[in-house]
Amino acid sequence: MLKHIGQYFLMIRMIFIKPTKGKIMRKLIFKDIHDLIIGSLWIVGFLSFFVGGVVSIQTALNIENPLIPKNLVGFATRQSVILEFAPTFMSIILAGKVGSFITSSIGTMRVTEQIDALEVMGINSINYLVFPKLIAMMLLPFVINLSMFLGIFGGWAATIYGGFSSSADFIEGIQLDFRPFHVVYAFIKTFLFAMILATIPSYHGYYMKGGALEVGKASTVAFVWTSVVIIVVNYFVTQVLLA
Amino acid sequence: MIQIEQLSKSFDANCVLDKVSTTFEQGKTNLVIGQSGSGKTVLLKCLLGLIAPDSGEIRFHNNAFSTMKDEEKRILRREIGMVFQGSALFDSMSVLDNVMFPMRLLTDLNEAEMRDHAEKVIQRVNLVDANNKLPAEISGGMQKRVAIARAVVMRPKYLFCDEPNSGLDPKTAMVIDNLIQELTHEFNITTVINSHDMNSVMEIGETILFLKDGKKEWRGTKDDIFKTDNNAVTDFVYSSELFKKVRKLYLDQ
Numbered sequence: 001m002l003k004h005i006g007q008y009f010l011m012i013r014m015i016f017i018k019p020t021k022g023k024i025m026r027k028l029i030f031k032d033i034h035d036l037i038i039g040s041l042w043i044v045g046f047l048s049f050f051v052g053g054v055v056s057i058q059t060a061l062n063i064e065n066p067l068i069p070k071n072l073v074g075f076a077t078r079q080s081v082i083l084e085f086a087p088t089f090m091s092i093i094l095a096g097k098v099g100s101f102i103t104s105s106i107g108t109m110r111v112t113e114q115i116d117a118l119e120v121m122g123i124n125s126i127n128y129l130v131f132p133k134l135i136a137m138m139l140l141p142f143v144i145n146l147s148m149f150l151g152i153f154g155g156w157a158a159t160i161y162g163g164f165s166s167s168a169d170f171i172e173g174i175q176l177d178f179r180p181f182h183v184v185y186a187f188i189k190t191f192l193f194a195m196i197l198a199t200i201p202s203y204h205g206y207y208m209k210g211g212a213l214e215v216g217k218a219s220t221v222a223f224v225w226t227s228v229v230i231i232v233v234n235y236f237v238t239q240v241l242l243a
Numbered sequence: 244m245i246q247i248e249q250l251s252k253s254f255d256a257n258c259v260l261d262k263v264s265t266t267f268e269q270g271k272t273n274l275v276i277g278q279s280g281s282g283k284t285v286l287l288k289c290l291l292g293l294i295a296p297d298s299g300e301i302r303f304h305n306n307a308f309s310t311m312k313d314e315e316k317r318i319l320r321r322e323i324g325m326v327f328q329g330s331a332l333f334d335s336m337s338v339l340d341n342v343m344f345p346m347r348l349l350t351d352l353n354e355a356e357m358r359d360h361a362e363k364v365i366q367r368v369n370l371v372d373a374n375n376k377l378p379a380e381i382s383g384g385m386q387k388r389v390a391i392a393r394a395v396v397m398r399p400k401y402l403f404c405d406e407p408n409s410g411l412d413p414k415t416a417m418v419i420d421n422l423i424q425e426l427t428h429e430f431n432i433t434t435v436i437n438s439h440d441m442n443s444v445m446e447i448g449e450t451i452l453f454l455k456d457g458k459k460e461w462r463g464t465k466d467d468i469f470k471t472d473n474n475a476v477t478d479f480v481y482s483s484e485l486f487k488k489v490r491k492l493y494l495d496q
């Protein structure tokens with residue numbers, strides 16, 4: 001375990017030294033933005049819309065007391081979507097989608113000796129493979145932003161469609177007691193999760209041994225570790241920033 | 244020319260190379276043969292600097308590898324072409340991009356010049372109509388040709404091939420062997436080829452190093468190999484009925 005942590009931080013260091021030629025790197029970054037970010041938009045949007053809807057329905061159904069104001073539905077939806085659902089839950093989803101893609105693509109390059117081929121040509125293969133993914137993942141905040149927007153929009157749509165409260169009440173709820181720091185907190189988390197999402201799956205792909213079967217196993221292990229680390233980091237960041 | 248002196252490498256308690264000394268000659272196809280697990284790939288990876296040997300020395304044209312500075316190693320690497328056992332083509336790039344990749348990386352040629360040169364090399368290895376295909380869309384034999392084209396596109400002084408014809412049918416294997424030999428002669432390359440295929444040995448074995456359990460067991464040429472009475476070599480060579488018959492005919496002559 002300690003050995004892995006040491007090796008992981010050595011890898012992090014290697015990402016930034018002996019960089020690959022700019023022209024080649026630019027292409028790699030655009031490719032990874034396409035694969036990792038653009039390719040995740042629809043699933044993130046889809047999930048966000050419906051989960052936002054469910055959150056608002058559940059909140060509405062739990063309000064039986066007539067003394068509780070109707071704008072609570074919008075308020076609760078906003079809070080849960082911005083604080084946890086969009087940054088944390090979506091990052092876990094992406095640990096499955098983006099993470100396993102990263103592990104399996106780097107792992108396949110390992111088992112088919114493509115990484116050796118890069119090294120023979122004098123390339124720092126860690127920089128070549130991981131740096132563009134790290135840069136691409138720096139766009140994660142935009143994805144999470146989309147998720148926040150669609151989550152709340154889904155909540156609004158479900159509230160209106162289900163007749164739980166009026167549009168005006170919901171929108172009032174969204175604006176109720178709005179603290180900009182909550183958004184800052186969400187984006188600080190997102191930024192950390194982005195780094196975790198880019199590096200832990202890369203580590204598991206890069207240092208894997210064996211053949212095609214092990215690539216599959218490495219992806220699973222990478223997903224488990226990525227989500228565990230995200231949840232633990234989430235706990236500490238929340239403790240430090242909000243408590 | 245590459246000289247190896249007393250090269251040793253162990254992984255934990257497993258001694259994979261045991262004081263191997265030999266010479267790989269320039270302008271010749273130098274074969275390294277031996278059973279699976281005898282240390283052929285590890286030897287090649289030591290030559291490439293991908294594995295650091297425990298002791299011993301490797302000299303590239305009299306330059307000792309162990310005393311080279313990082314910059315000198317980097318320059319040396321540019322002079323090495325490598326064909327991996329499984330071709331190791333970049334599977335997200337087209338054939339043409341694979342061949343152009345070393346030039347993109349190491350030269351300042353413009354796109355048109357690179358393309359021009361790459362196309363010539365692709366023609367040289369007899370690949371047609373494959374430029375824009377992905378590695379997954381072409382046959383194993385064609386992948387090998389692309390790997391060879393990528394390895395020689397920078398006009399290397401040294402060419403290393405790890406079982407370049409494994410997984411190919413005998414005819415295609417021979418074509419690949421001959422292609423490597425032609426390129427070796429044409430550009431006066433020091434070529435090292437790992438193999439356990441007796442056809443290759445007889446076809447292109449200009450010098451042959453026989454490894455057994457990480458030790459140099461025998462060295463000679465393809466003509467010597469029929470005459471030797473080294474038991475380990477004859478065991479290896481005549482494990483196939485075909486070669487038993489060939490030897491009988493040869494000795495009867």
Ligand SMILES: Nc1ncnc2c1ncn2[C@@H]1O[C@H](COP(=O)(O)OP(=O)(O)OP(=O)(O)O)[C@@H](O)[C@H]1O
Nearest residue numbers: 254257259277278279280281282283284285286439
């Ligand atoms: N990175 C490594 N770590 C530990 N052991 C290794 C490593 N690489 C190779 N070995 C061991 O070295 C020995 C020789 O392996 P090598 O790959 O050189 O054999 P080979 O002659 O190329 O065989 P083949 O013909 O099957 O390719 C094997 O026992 C292998 O287990």
Ligand SMILES: [Mg+2]
Nearest residue numbers: 283284328405
């Ligand atoms: Mg081998």
